[in-house]
Amino acid sequence: MSVPLLQAEGLNLRFGTTTALDDVGLNLHPGEVVAIVGESGSGKSTLLRVLSGQLAPADGSVLYRDADGRSHPVHAMSEAALRRLMRTEWGFVHQSARDGLRMGVSAGGNVGERLMAVGARNYGGIRAQAAEWLRRVEIDDARIDDLPRVFSGGMQQRLQIARVLVSRPRLVLMDEPTGGLDVSVQAKLLDLIRNLVADLGIAVLLVTHDIAAARLLAHRILVMRHGRVVEQGLTDRVLDDPQHPYTQLLVSSVLAA
Known part of the structure; x- marks a missing residue:
């Protein structure tokens, strides 16, 4: 062990x-x-x-x-x-996705912020990874610029998971x-x-x-x-x-x- x-x-x-x-x-x-x-x-x-x-x-x-x-x-x-x-x-997934997301920041921005926290700086690379992670959590990457508040509860929770897991x-x-x-x-x-x-x-x-x-x-x-x-x-x-x-x-x- x-x-x-x-x-x-x-x-x-x-x-x-x-x-x-x-x-x-x-x-x-x-x-x-x-x-x-x-x-x-x-x-x-x-x-x-x-x-x-x-x-x-x-x-x-x-x-x-x-x-x-x-x-x-x-x-x-x-x-x-x-x-x-x-x-x-570490990462923390809250019961209420609203506690784990920035509701005034786009879906891609929520994921990208976490990447920036671990040192990512290239805008194109950050956006590409954000789009990939939206797809991984079954959110259409065409919604990368949408705000989380227009998402359903289940989509908000999946976005929170993408935000947490993107930095591995x-x-x-x-x-x-x-x-x-x-x-x-x-x-x-x-x-x-x-x-x-x-x-x-x-x-x-x-x-x-x-x-x-x-x-x-x-x-x-x-x-x-x-x-x-x-x-x-x-x-x-x-x-x-x-x-x-x-x-x-x-x-x-x-x-x-």
Whole structure:
């Protein structure tokens, strides 16, 4: 097994009397997709915010190993360094595409900005890559100069994915990427994400309440309840033979739906 790309240990966090994270740890390896699942209030989105440096834990550590093998304590990084990391080696796909796009900038401009953040300067080359990525996420490249606000919700989410993946980040964090979309749109988007992630070989942390999405995308799965990881392991093993009563309840509720 390779050295972990992201490593978290002993994460604890409380909001008043509510336990948000209780001794949570995880490892994410290069090219691996790990899903964090659980109901609303389970702590999964809080965990993602802590892992991405947006929120500091009361205890514990998060280490990121860069492309040169150097280890960086995420919560010791300056805001500027963390922003630079998020523009280059990391990416974040928001549940609402509007949080991940610049709505007053063209579709091509949204993709091109990310390329410029990693050093691209040739306008023709940037525009050509933007057009290619629009096609890769199944948006007609004739719409390269359209503003995202005239796109459907599904198209906006695909544009956000193109913006994040164009620079080939090593790690992408996804927060309910299919939330709020119609079921038919969700299925096509999940298929698109699966193919792109496999093609690029990137590592993904996926937060979702959707067991079907976790099964389709993830190599491993962590099940959270009340701020604790109650079960984890290979996705098929956990979902086909759940050991914890809460995981059994989650799986059975999906099967009964």
